[in-house]
Amino acid sequence: MESTRTVTFDFYGTLVQWHEGVEACFRDIVRRHGQPAKNLGPLIHAFHGEGRRLRDTPPWRPYRDVLRESLRFALKDGGMAMANADVDGLITGLSRLPAHGDVPAALAALRAGGWRLAAISNTDDDLIAGSLPSLGLDLDAVITAQQARAYKPDLRLFRYAHDVLGVTPQQTVHVAASQPLDMAVCKALGIRAYWVNRRAETMDPQWLPFTEVRDVAEAAVSILR
Known part of the structure; x- marks a missing residue:
């Protein structure tokens, strides 16, 4: 792959x-x-x-x-x-949050389309572990703030993640629900980004460019297109 x-x-x-x-x-x-x-x-x-x-x-x-x-x-x-x-x-x-309803099928479609899937999260390894099974598949990598000793929007967390994955920022797509934590980093590093607006929030143009979507399923369709 x-x-x-x-x-x-x-x-x-x-x-x-x-x-x-x-x-x-x-x-x-x-x-x-x-x-x-x-x-x-x-x-x-x-x-x-x-x-x-x-x-x-x-x-x-x-x-x-x-x-x-x-x-x-x-x-x-x-x-x-x-x-x-x-x-x-x-x-x-x-420590045991369920996935949003659209997520398992969207992740499965991306995996079937040949994409590696990874999480970059402001959390500890043991805290995220209990929620991972609800995704319906194993991610290729789970990168946490604990591993990088840095929280978003600190660029060090993303740089650590990209080193682990063996990619450059421009070789990835990032999908996230937070504008100030994630879209800000994507803008700074030149990452193609999808903002998941599940809660009908107001788009903040200072974090553009990104593509606004309603959920992960809509992002997956666009990525696979």
Whole structure:
């Protein structure tokens, strides 16, 4: 198989149901604390915001630590004290996320079309492992922030991934749901990119050029065309 026929994917939100998983975890947490689960938005917003700050602030730390400290921050912001059960529930829930419904068939079609498939993810090796079976096939490579000691949008994670895969940025296609984390890197490195807009977000022209698609299935059709 030609090494230049390589598609890399963001994992959380692109291939597996990250946002749905986070919401389910927070629903369980606030229920455990005896709080209403009607409006999880502020808690989840604080969780994601603190996660970005921790990922972007040296020194590098494992994603498991980022999740724990982000949860602590969000719960404190919401007037709750984090318990061990909260952390355990979050880690367990985010360690076994199901694939989006369109993903297994799309990956299978790309594999049948002769493309290598790899994930580039802001996570730890053990955290991503439990969600991989839901993809329906084994990826050719799973490259994590833990391996590179760098989180997106740090270019070092992608450069490490390309070294592992034996390709240049221009020999790959990247498919991802995040504009500031993934499309930004693709613009900087000259990678052909597909932005998966599952959540009806607003396109930010500063990260162009990329092709906007509704899901991974639509990206796969375009790549195979």
